[in-house]
Amino acid sequence: MPFDDQLRAETSALYADLYQLTMLQAYWREGMDERGVFDLFVRRLGSRNYFLACGLEQSLEFLETLSFSDEALGYLDAQDQFGDEFLEWLSDFEFTGDVYAVPEGTPVFPDEPIVEVVAPIGEAQLVETFLLNQITFQTTIASKASRVVEAAGAGETDRLVADFGMRRVHGTDAAMKAARAAYIAGVDATSNVAAGQAYGLPITGTMAHSYVEAHDSEVAAFRAFSDLYPETILLVDTYDTIGGVRKTIDLMEEREDDVHIRGIRLDSGDLAELAHESRRLLDEAGFEDIMIFASGGLDEYKIAELLDRGAPIDGFGVGTKMGTAADQPALDTAYKLCGYAGTPRMKLSAQKSNLPGRKQVFRQHEDDAAVRDVIATRGEQLNGTPLMDCVMSNGERTDAGASRPADAIREHAAARLADLPDRLRRLDPEVKDYEVVLSGAMEKRFNATRESLRGTMTAEAP
Structure with a gap:
């Protein structure tokens, strides 16, 4: 059974917080079945300059197969809360x-809807937790991975970035979705074989230190592994890194044309210094085409530091800090009611209000670069590119919502990221000056809805 099919079978409609089910019963009992509008958005940037939207595919898969199995109904019956x-x-x-x-x-910014659900209110309410779970996590990882790729200059050079995060990501489902999100953001390959199978991602990996330690000598390990995998990357830092590089050179010279080792991997120590010395030794021996791959506690900041020091590194394996988005491991996402029965609704709570009614977002460009997003009311026609598509109608996917291979989504992400001003792709957390504004109609609706609600509150006061 494919991984996502297995996930759906295990969770089904019970992938919800209890209050979604209790509210669903309350809506049903009261006969409230008119259409509600819910927006899923992120409230604030934190240390990011933009977010890279991700997780829609799994969200749509869930919605189109949503049902309550006999086992799920039996479990709910046993809770004594449901009639x-x-x-x-x-x-x-x-x-x-x-x-x-x-x-x-697609890069997005705070308050812009990533997903808008328009459905009978109980249906729209029930799916809140699953949509938040999928969109929040994958957007978190894609946004982090995009920064890693940018720091490595992978889009402008042949430098590689690989996802090594599976072993420390928070569970197997997270590891699967993290690999997918990272690939969409521009990471070249993953060590996660299951993700490779499920999503059609390139997989990568060679050996661990234990393989070297299990042999009587380092060179014996190198010889045996390269016999089996002639294009391998040898891990050279088990004992002494520069000694490992010299043994790699000796092996290459011994084998002549029989074995062509692809590269060496540095996993500890001063990676910049070791890369410089390794490159010198390899070049002097005539092996200029042997690549140097680095790993070990890397993130975008450490990669940028290594490259600033001129480290001749051709690829990076990035694990824990990307797979857990260690510096910002969660986004302040929200899924809020913004309309019911044709009437705009909103929350008035301080710092947690939301924009009422249905929406469209227009991205405006100058000189081929995005300069401004306008959050508009649905149906407005403004200058710019509308970002939101109808991806599901009456519970069925539209052409715009059809499943796409990861490679196609990755290409879209690369094109849309290239639209952003250069300053937004820098690591500087202080650069947050991309303009997001409300259209005149949206601002008018916001003010009118707020005043109407305040009037209702005053009328209800004792």
Whole structure:
């Protein structure tokens, strides 16, 4: 069974917080079944200059197969919180709504809807947790990975970046989705074989220190491994890094044309200094084409530091700090009601309000670079490129929401990232001056809805 199919089978419609199910029963009991509008968005940037939207594919897969199995209904029945008639109604439940979203791999900014769900309010409410789970995590990782790729200059050079994060990511599902999100953001390959199979990602990897330690000598390990994998990258820092480089050179000279080792990997110590010395030794021996690959606690900041020191490194393996987005491991995402029964709704809480009504986002350009996003009301026609597509209609995917291979999404992400001003792709956390504004109609709706709600509150006061 494919990994995502297995995930759906295990979670089904119970991948929800309890209050989504209790609210669903309350809506059903009250006969509240008119269409609600919910936006999923991020409230603030934190240490990022932009976010890279990701996770839509798994969200749509969930929505189009959403149902309550007999096992799920039996479990709910045992909780003594749900009536028999409601559970009977759930037995035929399916998602019948519409979904609008920015394509995966699109840079987005705070308050802009990444996903908008328009459906009978109980349906739209039920799917909150799953959508937040998938979009939040994958957007978190894609946004981090994009910075790693940018720091490595991988889009402008032949320098490689590989995902090594599976072993320390928070669970196997997270490891799968992290590998996918990182690839969409521009990472070249993953060590995660299951993700390679599930999403069609290139896989990469060679040996561990234990393989070298298990042999009677380092050179014996190198010889045996390169016999089996002639294009391998040898891990040279198990004992003495420069000694390992010299043994690699000796092996290459011994084998002449029989074995062509692709490269060496540095995994500890002063990587810049070791890379310089390794490059010198390899070049002097006539092996200018042997690449130097580095790993070990890397992130975008350490990569930038290594390259600033002129380290002749051709590729980076990045694990824990990318797979967990260690400097910003979660986004302040929200899934908020912004309309019901044709009437705009919003939350008024301090620092947690949201924009009412249905929306479109227009990205405006000058000199082939994005300069401004305008959050508009749905139906407005403004200058710029509209970002949100209808990806699901009446519970079925549209052409815009059709499943796409990771390579196609990756290409879209690269093109859209290239649209951003250069300053937004720098690591400087202080650069947050991309303009996001409300259209006149959206601002008018926001003010009118806020005043209407305040008036209601005043009228209800004792």
